[in-house]
Amino acid sequence: MKFFRLDSSIHIEGSVTRALADVVEQEWIREFPDAEFVHRDLGLHQLPSVWPDAEARRVAPEDALTDEQRAASALAAELVDELLTSDAYIFAVPMYNFGVPHQVKQWIDMIITDSRACDVNIPLLPGRPAVLVEARGGGYTPGTPREGWNHATPYLERVLGDIWGLDVSLATAELTMAHAYPAMADLRDLAREQLAEAHASAGRHALGIAKGLGQRA
Known part of the structure; x- marks a missing residue:
């Protein structure tokens, strides 16, 4: 069994999304002690800003490619390989400025440059299970002053669920900054x-x- 975990919080100590992702990972380790985990930590190690080169690689003739375009394309392929070779997924994404962190958008954009993921009408990971854990400093539920300001969850549900075809379960903590603000x-x-x-x-x-993965094994 192989699991993929994406972290994106710029914080280590006190990170709510990292703690929630730990809950998922520990549960999976208990069930599959010999499982392999692939960990991509965008909070600690952001991707290089090479999306323009990766995007250009999609349309440039092979004999006209630059070294930078080839390297960007290789990175995009590596990111897709990490997803395709995994059985289930943890995505730990805090809300920053009412949307997804820059590093998560960059990661998604890079993946979509790869030939296996560029057609958004063909699911990349159809039916595979995933847990999306989120944290939001304020409150954004219906009836709150910030209702409608959460642009992170709808975007992620579109990409992870509607485009990539994942079966996404959601665990969310709101008001995570209440302890810090009088x-x-x-x-x-x-x-x-x-x-x-x-x-x-x-x-x-x-x-x-x-349990579902165990039944299929």
């Missing part, structure tokens, strides 16, 4: 409840996926 002090109990539920949800999703 203006959010009255939301701290709710924040703790939401965080606890996010951990529980991540564990449930992980166990359900592990």
Whole structure:
């Protein structure tokens, strides 16, 4: 069994998404102690800014390619290989400035330059299971002042689910900055409840996926 994990938080200590991803990973290790994990950490190791070269590689004649375009294309192929050779996935993505982190968008853009992923009408990973763990500093649910400002989740659901064909389960913690801002002090109990539920949800999703994979093995 082989699992893929993507981290993207720029924080290590105190990262909610990393902690939630740990819950999923630990559950899978318990079920599959000999499993292999492929870990791509975009928070610690951002991809080089070579998307223009990778994109140009798609249309440039082979004999006209530059060394930079060939290298960018090789990186895109490596990213796709990591996905195609895995059985299940963890995507740990915090919301930054109402959307996905720059490094996650860059990763997705690079993948779509590869010939195996460029046709968005053909799923890259049809039916494979994934857990998407998210963290948002404020509240964005219906009825809150920021309702409609969450541009991260809809985008990720489109890419991971609708384009790549993954069966995505979601575990989300909101109000994660309540502990740090006096203006959010009255939301701290709710924040703790939401965080606890996010951990529980991540564990449930992980166990359900592990059981399903075990039945197929």
